[in-house]
Amino acid sequence: LTLSADDAVANLNKSGDLYANTTYTAKFVPDETKTYTVTYAAQANGSTDPTSQSDQVLSNSKITGSTATASTGYAFDGWYKDSTLIGKINGGKTLRPADAKANLNKNGDLYANTTYTAHFDKDDNHDDIPDKYQVVVTFKVVNGKWNDDTAANKTVYVTLLDANGDYSTNGSGKLTAGQIPAVGGKPANGYTAGAWDKTPNITTAISSAMTYTYTYAANPGPGQQLTLITNDRKRDYNGLPLYATAIANIADAIVDYSIEGGPWINLTGGGPSRTDVGETKVQFRARYGNQTVYRDAKITIDPKALTITGDGWDEEQKYTGEEYSKNTYTVTGLVAGETLNVTYSISGTDKGDYTGTFSTPVVLKANGNVSTGNYNITTTPGTLTIGEPPFAKVEPGINDDPPGTDPTGPGDLGENDPKEPITIRDPETPLAGAPVWALLNLILGIATAVVGAAMGISLAVKPKQDEAEAAAVRAGSEEEDKKRKWTKLLGIIPALAAIITFLLTEDMSAKMVIVDKWTILMAIYAVAGGALAYFTRNKKDEKKEEEKA
Numbered sequence: 001l002t003l004s005a006d007d008a009v010a011n012l013n014k015s016g017d018l019y020a021n022t023t024y025t026a027k028f029v030p031d032e033t034k035t036y037t038v039t040y041a042a043q044a045n046g047s048t049d050p051t052s053q054s055d056q057v058l059s060n061s062k063i064t065g066s067t068a069t070a071s072t073g074y075a076f077d078g079w080y081k082d083s084t085l086i087g088k089i090n091g092g093k094t095l096r097p098a099d100a101k102a103n104l105n106k107n108g109d110l111y112a113n114t115t116y117t118a119h120f121d122k123d124d125n126h127d128d129i130p131d132k133y134q135v136v137v138t139f140k141v142v143n144g145k146w147n148d149d150t151a152a153n154k155t156v157y158v159t160l161l162d163a164n165g166d167y168s169t170n171g172s173g174k175l176t177a178g179q180i181p182a183v184g185g186k187p188a189n190g191y192t193a194g195a196w197d198k199t200p201n202i203t204t205a206i207s208s209a210m211t212y213t214y215t216y217a218a219n220p221g222p223g224q225q226l227t228l229i230t231n232d233r234k235r236d237y238n239g240l241p242l243y244a245t246a247i248a249n250i251a252d253a254i255v256d257y258s259i260e261g262g263p264w265i266n267l268t269g270g271g272p273s274r275t276d277v278g279e280t281k282v283q284f285r286a287r288y289g290n291q292t293v294y295r296d297a298k299i300t301i302d303p304k305a306l307t308i309t310g311d312g313w314d315e316e317q318k319y320t321g322e323e324y325s326k327n328t329y330t331v332t333g334l335v336a337g338e339t340l341n342v343t344y345s346i347s348g349t350d351k352g353d354y355t356g357t358f359s360t361p362v363v364l365k366a367n368g369n370v371s372t373g374n375y376n377i378t379t380t381p382g383t384l385t386i387g388e389p390p391f392a393k394v395e396p397g398i399n400d401d402p403p404g405t406d407p408t409g410p411g412d413l414g415e416n417d418p419k420e421p422i423t424i425r426d427p428e429t430p431l432a433g434a435p436v437w438a439l440l441n442l443i444l445g446i447a448t449a450v451v452g453a454a455m456g457i458s459l460a461v462k463p464k465q466d467e468a469e470a471a472a473v474r475a476g477s478e479e480e481d482k483k484r485k486w487t488k489l490l491g492i493i494p495a496l497a498a499i500i501t502f503l504l505t506e507d508m509s510a511k512m513v514i515v516d517k518w519t520i521l522m523a524i525y526a527v528a529g530g531a532l533a534y535f536t537r538n539k540k541d542e543k544k545e546e547e548k549a
Contacts, residue, residue: 030056038100039115040066045074046120057110065095068118075123075130079116086116089167090129093118125157133167134159136209137175143194143216145186154181158206163337163366170336172205183214191216192251198243199271205240207336217251226250226291230284234300237374239335239365241273244297246284253288274299277374306333306363306375310344310356312382319389323349326356326382333375337366348384356381436513437506444522445502451529452495455488455536484536491532498525 003024013020034057040048048066055062068076078089079099087099095116105112121130139154146154156179162168180200184193194217230246246267248255255267260281265272267284274280280299285292310329317324325347331340340363346356358379363371505518 030058032056034110036111036113038063038104039113040095041115041117042068043117043119045071046076046118047071048118055111057112060101060104060111063097063100063104065097065100066116066118067094068120069093070120070123070128073123073126074120075128077119077121077130079118081114081116089133090165127157129157129159130167131157132169133171135173135206137179137200137206138209138211139181139200140211140213141183141216142213143191143218144183144188147182147185149186160207170207172207172337174205175200175202177202184216187216191218193217194251195245195247195255198245199268207240215247217247217249224250226253226286226288226293228253228255228284228286228293228295230295230297232298232300234298234302236302237277237304237335239275239337239371241275242299242301243271243273244280244282244284244299245271246286246295246297248286248288248293250286250288253286255284255286257285258283272299274301276371277301277303301374303374303376304333304335306331306340306361306377307380308340308342308344308358308361308377309380310346310358310382312346312356313384316385316387319351319386321349323347324384324386329358334363335371335374338371339364344381346382346384348386351386351388354384354386356383436511436516437508438513438516438519440515440519441502441506441522444519444526445498448498448522448526448529449495451526451533452492452498455491455533458536459485459488487532487536491529491536494525494529494532498522498529501525 003026008024011022011024013022035054036057037052037054039052040050042048042051047069049069050066053063053066068079070076076089076093079086079095081103086095086103095118100116103114103116105114121132123129124131125134134157137156137158139156141151145151156175158173158175158179160168160171160173162171180202187193194215197213197215200212227249228246229249230244233242233244235242244257246255246257256264257267257272258264259272261283264285272280272282278301282297282299284295284297286295287293308329308331311326313324325345327343327345329342329344334340340361342361343359344356346354348354358381361372361377361379363375365371501518501521505516
């Protein structure tokens with residue numbers, strides 16, 4: 001791969017005896033030994049052909065896709081790369097070359113090994129569509145037969161599609177004309193043509209299993225009175241139309257209806273219906289010969305319960321100085337295909353109680369129309385309680401063992417003992433203020449107490465004196481002795497004050513620091529005690545020591 005110096009020199013361009021500019025060009029061709037493999041895997045209950053293809057790492061021309069074949073009782077359910085659907089489930093069993101090439105793994109500019117997997121699912125009705133994307137619609141006939149002279153229930157499958165026309169377990173579908181059985185021409189003896197409990201049609205969206213029942217009417221005898229049977233319809237909002245029906249007892253009677261006093265419309269197809277929340281008043285009319293019968297009915301749609309629950313904290317959180325915040329929530333009761341627009345937040349930093357807040361909820365249908373009025377919306381915000389920081393002193397508790405109970409007896413420490421552990425806390429320090437105590441305050445308090453104790457002892461204990469010293473004392477100033485005694489008494493006061501202040505302000509079960517806000521006061525006590533001790537010294541003893549020296 002190296003152009004040698006000899007070859008480079010030998011092939012230099014020359015102009016006469018002079019060397020001239022020369023360009024050498026290195027050329028490269030694909031390394032056919034460097035390849036990658038595309039694997040066409042199959043889940044259980046199916047196969048693929050081909051199962052793999054390979055190509056040079058710079059090319060994808062040999063990648064042409066694969067065709068999936070389901071086993072008996074199963075249907076193709078899509079090509080996947082990992083968990084991502086490639087193309088459409090109902091787009092065909094063959095992974096197209098364009099899709100296979102577009103989704104290849106790459107390392108930089110080089111193609112890399114890739115696996116596509118064909119999925120399969122149950123297909124009990126053998127229509128080559130996975131059953132999970134279909135709902136069952138059942139047709140029943142009463143007091144007669146279908147026009148094909150059979151009386152057994154008829155079952156058809158409606159395939160569910162999303163807004164893009166793809167198979168979807170949350171979609172909806174419609175009956176085809178060929179799926180609706182012909183009926184009305186085969187009544188049993190004593191019966192005549194009747195009516196559906198709800199009329200099947202090719203325009204009504206279906207998202208769950210349905211049953212339609214056709215009932216032949218009793219054949220009226222001569223002079224039979226015309227009657228009309230209607231019923232009110234009511235349910236909670238579900239995004240689908242609710243129909244009102246009417247059945248005349250005479251098959252040849254003409255039945256029509258009027259909505260809220262509007263024009264009369266022949267009862268064919270689905271009849272009067274309502275989808276959104278509210279009430280529709282319908283009047284049905286049956287006519288036969290010179291007989292006319294009217295009946296009223298109502299279609300009522302009630303609001304559907306919609307609950308929006310904001311997230312929060314179930315337990316008290318410790319104060320850390322950082323903000324606690326959440327903006328997530330859960331929704332229950334929203335009709336499939338509709339969307340909820342709402343924002344939620346809860347946050348807090350300082351100690352206290354907080355409650356989340358919602359914006360005004362707005363629900364939209366798939367077509368963009370507002371559907372908020374079709375719901376009874378309940379918003380439940382989360383809560384947040386921020387308490388003491390982790391190192392804060394806990395308030396004193398109470399040992400709630402009943403009198404006479406041995407806290408170490410059977411059951412108190414067992415695994416199944418339902419009682420909470422008992423915490424025995426030190427008495428509270430009234431003026432502590434902060435969860436700390438100061439080491440210097442302890443030293444100053446001890447020093448002040450020692451000085452005060454020494455002065456107190458000196459008052460109670462008189463030193464031994466010989467006759468000469470006693471005479472000297474009597475000859476001295478009694479006034480000076482009195483002042484020294486009172487000064488010693490005063491010296492005890494800073495010691496007592498230091499002890500009391502330390503007990504009231506310093507909680508030694510808390511964290512230790514060097515100084516706190518009480519250190520200055522403790523220092524004042526120490527200085528005062530030391531000064532008083534200095535002024536009570538015995539000058540005669542000092543003079544005596546000097547004479548000895």
